Amino acid sequence: MEVVIDRSETLAALAADAIEALVTRRSDAVLGLATGSTPSAVYDELVRRHAEEGLSFAGVRGFLLDEYVGLPEGHPEAYRTVIERELVSRLDLPTESVLGPDGRAEDLAAACTGYEQAIADAGGIDLQILGIGTDGHVAFNEPGSSLASRTRIKTLTEQTRRDNARFFDDEVDAVPQHVLTQGLGTIMAARHLVLLAMGRSKAEAVHQLVEGPISAMWPATILQMHPHVTVLVDGGAASRLQLAAYYRETWQSKPDWQPL
Incomplete structure (x- = not known):
């Protein structure tokens, strides 16, 4: 797990760098797209690079992390609508190339199974953008979630709904x-x-994610078991990290040839 502590603008540019390197190397790359306020600056930077530098997403495919159940089609806060508004419509990324779980399906369990199959059929996700909740959830895997879980229906905690x-x-x-x-x-x-x-x-969530024990009480901690994780945090989010000085030193001395 690589931890980078910097200003939010720099972090957004670093995430965009990783995505640009991927889609330049593989024009048919598969991206995992998060919604919410956290990735907005990343998406704005990708849009800028598309408009000003010609970065193309024409062959890219995307999969959303999650979707609300029961919101009507076109609802402004449905994640399908949000990603269309904030990213897809601003790039040369075809709308039909981005899929999300169907929160309006009559058979939600079947929709989840079909979504897993769609990801598999695409060859899996190359790069997944993530945020983290104050209680350590990623996507909508709330505390207590199975660390081996697949796409499914979940009930939101009161804390997440307030957030x-x-x-x-x-x-x-x-x-x-x-x-x-x-x-x-x-x-x-x-x-x-x-x-x-x-x-x-x-x-606190970042502290648990990076330095805490792996536990379903802090679902994001399972990421410690992944072979390639990049954690991009500003000073506020890093304020509970016990090894913050080491993470800064590691980033400053990172070899030029080693990407994120």
Whole structure:
């Protein structure tokens, strides 16, 4: 696990660098796309590089981490709508090349099974963008989630619904109680995981992720078992890290030839 502590603008550029290197090397790369406020700066940087430098996503495929259950088609906070608005419509990435779990399906279990198969049929995810919740959840794998879980329906905790209420005019009751989410096992199958966290509210979760014991109580800790994880955090999110000085030293002395 590589930990990089820097300013948020620098971190967004680093994540964009990793994605640009991938899609330049492989025009048919498969990206795992997160939503929420954390990856927005990364997506803005990719859009800038597309518009100003000609970075193309025409052959890329994408898979969303999760989706709310029961929101009507086109709802502004449905993750399919959010990713279309914030990223897909601003690139040469075809809409049909980006898939998400179907939170409006009549048979949700079958939709989850089909989503897992779609990822497998695409050859798996090359690079997965992740955020982390204040309680250590990744995607919507809440505390107590199976560390080997696959795409499934989950019930959101009250804390997560409160955290997400800002997207629903601060009305907690407007946040759906259920979601479809990639499981921890699904996420762990991606070849490169890039997790971003900003602000002191994420400090304890980041501490557990990087330095704590692996536990279902902090689902993100399973990432310690992945062979290629990049954790990009600002000073606030890094404020609980006991080895912060070492992580800074390691990053400063990183060989030029070694990518993220």
